[in-house]
Amino acid sequence: MRINNKCFGVDLGGTTTKIGLFNMDGTLIEKYEVPTNKKDDGIHILDDIKVFIDQVIVEKSLDSNDIIGIGLGVPGAVTDDGIVNKCINLGWNVINVESIMKEKTNFNVKVGNDANMAALGEYWKGGAAEFSSIALITIGTGIGGGIIMNGRPINGYNGAAGEIGHVSIVYDETETCNCGKKGCLEQVASASGIVRVAKKFLNATDTDSSLRGLEDISAKSVFDEAKKGDAVASEVVAYITKYLGLALANIAGVIDPECFVIGGGVSAAGQYLVDLIAASYRKNVFHPCKDTPIVLASLGNDAGMYGAAKLVIDASKNEQ
Amino acid sequence: MRINNKCFGVDLGGTTTKIGLFNMDGTLIEKYEVPTNKKDDGIHILDDIKVFIDQVIVEKSLDSNDIIGIGLGVPGAVTDDGIVNKCINLGWNVINVESIMKEKTNFNVKVGNDANMAALGEYWKGGAAEFSSIALITIGTGIGGGIIMNGRPINGYNGAAGEIGHVSIVYDETETCNCGKKGCLEQVASASGIVRVAKKFLNATDTDSSLRGLEDISAKSVFDEAKKGDAVASEVVAYITKYLGLALANIAGVIDPECFVIGGGVSAAGQYLVDLIAASYRKNVFHPCKDTPIVLASLGNDAGMYGAAKLVIDASKNEQ
Numbered sequence: 001m002r003i004n005n006k007c008f009g010v011d012l013g014g015t016t017t018k019i020g021l022f023n024m025d026g027t028l029i030e031k032y033e034v035p036t037n038k039k040d041d042g043i044h045i046l047d048d049i050k051v052f053i054d055q056v057i058v059e060k061s062l063d064s065n066d067i068i069g070i071g072l073g074v075p076g077a078v079t080d081d082g083i084v085n086k087c088i089n090l091g092w093n094v095i096n097v098e099s100i101m102k103e104k105t106n107f108n109v110k111v112g113n114d115a116n117m118a119a120l121g122e123y124w125k126g127g128a129a130e131f132s133s134i135a136l137i138t139i140g141t142g143i144g145g146g147i148i149m150n151g152r153p154i155n156g157y158n159g160a161a162g163e164i165g166h167v168s169i170v171y172d173e174t175e176t177c178n179c180g181k182k183g184c185l186e187q188v189a190s191a192s193g194i195v196r197v198a199k200k201f202l203n204a205t206d207t208d209s210s211l212r213g214l215e216d217i218s219a220k221s222v223f224d225e226a227k228k229g230d231a232v233a234s235e236v237v238a239y240i241t242k243y244l245g246l247a248l249a250n251i252a253g254v255i256d257p258e259c260f261v262i263g264g265g266v267s268a269a270g271q272y273l274v275d276l277i278a279a280s281y282r283k284n285v286f287h288p289c290k291d292t293p294i295v296l297a298s299l300g301n302d303a304g305m306y307g308a309a310k311l312v313i314d315a316s317k318n319e320q
Numbered sequence: 321m322r323i324n325n326k327c328f329g330v331d332l333g334g335t336t337t338k339i340g341l342f343n344m345d346g347t348l349i350e351k352y353e354v355p356t357n358k359k360d361d362g363i364h365i366l367d368d369i370k371v372f373i374d375q376v377i378v379e380k381s382l383d384s385n386d387i388i389g390i391g392l393g394v395p396g397a398v399t400d401d402g403i404v405n406k407c408i409n410l411g412w413n414v415i416n417v418e419s420i421m422k423e424k425t426n427f428n429v430k431v432g433n434d435a436n437m438a439a440l441g442e443y444w445k446g447g448a449a450e451f452s453s454i455a456l457i458t459i460g461t462g463i464g465g466g467i468i469m470n471g472r473p474i475n476g477y478n479g480a481a482g483e484i485g486h487v488s489i490v491y492d493e494t495e496t497c498n499c500g501k502k503g504c505l506e507q508v509a510s511a512s513g514i515v516r517v518a519k520k521f522l523n524a525t526d527t528d529s530s531l532r533g534l535e536d537i538s539a540k541s542v543f544d545e546a547k548k549g550d551a552v553a554s555e556v557v558a559y560i561t562k563y564l565g566l567a568l569a570n571i572a573g574v575i576d577p578e579c580f581v582i583g584g585g586v587s588a589a590g591q592y593l594v595d596l597i598a599a600s601y602r603k604n605v606f607h608p609c610k611d612t613p614i615v616l617a618s619l620g621n622d623a624g625m626y627g628a629a630k631l632v633i634d635a636s637k638n639e640q
Contacts (some may be wrong), residue, residue, distance in 0.1 A: 085608070135574075147574065147575065149469070154576075156453075156575060156577070157577060157578040158608040158612075160573075160576040160606055160609050163606050164574070166573060168566060168569055168570075168604040168605075179607060181604065249487065249488055250488075252480070253483050253487035254455075254487075254571050254575060255481050255574060255575060256478050256480040256483070257476070286480055286486035286487075286499060287499060288397055288480040288483075292478075
């Protein structure tokens with residue numbers, strides 16, 4: 001490996017694209033954020049990234065020969081051979097992003113699902129840096145997840161591995177999830193799911209609650225009020241963490257990871273959230289996995305960039 | 321590879337030990353079955369296997385240099401480095417079976433969990449031979465399972481990957497599972513679980529059922545009567561296959577395998593069982609995984625031997 005080797009880690013989101021320039025040891029040299037241009041069914045997106053990266057190379061006076069490649073996380077299902085399977089958020093149909101981007105840039109390109117890249121980032125430089133097999137669950141607007149086994153992301157045959165948000169877990173759910181099913185984890189434990197559950201619980205009871213005085217209830221306000229001892233908010237938090245713990249226990253029954261990582265916006269609720277999830281997990285998991293640590297993610301919104309960089313670095317090592 | 325290369329695949333069970341002599345292409349040359357001697361906390365078990373294998377080598381006039389090694393499936397949790405973690409069935413505490421057996425025999429030895437070996441066997445030469453990533457679920461006295469990702473068994477950090485029998489899935493279960501939890505899949509869908517559910521359903525209703533006339537209700541009789549249209553037996557089968565389908569959908573949400581394989585004694589109920597599991601699976605799974613095939617295992621009780629042989633063959637290739 002040349003001493004000046006560098007790579008780009010790109011986290012392609014529905015609204016913005018994050019581009020990071022990394023050293024091979026995982027030092028983030030510089031990060032950039034640009035709007036994602038979704039016009040014309042997203043046909044400009046990859047060109048925009050290419051042009052931006054070319055600019056960075058010029059501005060930073062980098063030698064193209066020192067760039068080992070571009071890692072790219074996309075918000076959709078990705079198979080092992082880099083084919084992206086209908087990225088609805090971006091307007092894409094089924095396309096081989098890896099080969100298209102390789103051709104455009106002449107760099108080595110590796111593509112992964114954004115949640116898997118976040119998991120790889122947390123595994124490499126984040127909350128799970130001391131572990132080798134992890135399951136990340138990101139609790140944000142939706143619920144996503146990524147599985148890393150022995151340092152490699154698991155994509156799944158249909159690119160749907162780690163889609164923990166859509167396991168059927170609430171048997172008495174009456175409303176339908178965005179995905180068309182009923183009873184998905186995302187329906188109760190995502191940021192919007194938590195608000196939905198809170199409103200349902202408030203409507204079902206006359207119990208006093210500081211949540212009733214709020215103009216807008218958010219996942220954050222539910223956790224804030226629960227921490228202060230509000231009865232209804234505490235009930236909501238108990239309900240959603242019961243299912244999160246159950247979901248983690250189910251994951252353990254399949255792959256028995258060394259560690260669980262909790263990320264996404266809702267994880268700002270911190271150790272309080274982790275402790276409640278852990279209590280439900282330990283109650284529901286098969287005994288050999290009782291002591292598996294559950295930790296908080298630490299890279300925030302940069303995790304996907306880090307993971308994408310790691311993906312292309314690992315690929316370049318395998319090719320040597 | 322020498323043309324005469326062979327290996328042994330051993331499936332070490334609590335009652336009997338199956339020993340198979342294999343060609344490298346997976347042809348089973350000869351199989352043997354010997355009682356497992358569990359006396360003195362199972363201290364004689366590995367010696368017995370060594371002595372038996374030595375005899376076979378002499379009887380078959382084999383050249384020891386042609387034997388590439390011994391694969392060994394054991395009924396307990398096995399970590400990636402071949403350590404067996406308390407095999408209660410055999411009387412074993414925590415021991416490194418791989419290194420002990422290597423020393424005894426001077427052969428290369430690889431050790432895996434018996435359910436994982438069965439999965440590897442079905443992947444190699446059985447019902448899933450055309451797929452590369454599979455989840456096997458064995459429905460017998462208990463429920464076990466094994467995960468193969470890209471041709472390799474997943475052991476899990478605590479050797480507990482694929483322990484599908486102990487995912488918490490029946491939320492209103494009142495009785496306690498052998499493992500100490502409540503609501504495990506094994507409690508309703510194993511052979512004994514099916515009988516337990518049948519008795520419960522029969523007690524809860526006055527509905528006529530041919531099951532009432534039977535001296536002993538078995539999982540087989542429940543399926544036989546359900547196939548004939550018996551109302552209570554059909555209800556029991558609907559109940560247990562609902563949970564089996566849910567469990568498979570949960571597995572898909574974690575690893576999204578290319579194929580599911582159903583094995584174990586209860587799988588004798590055949591395509592009828594598979595179709596009912598598939599109906600529940602397709603209802604509960606995230607849409608990208610809707611078409612994942614569910615097939616029957618085909619190697620029966622030999623699957624573990626085949627998988628153990630495959631494990632040591634793969635290890636010998638990696639060392640070349």
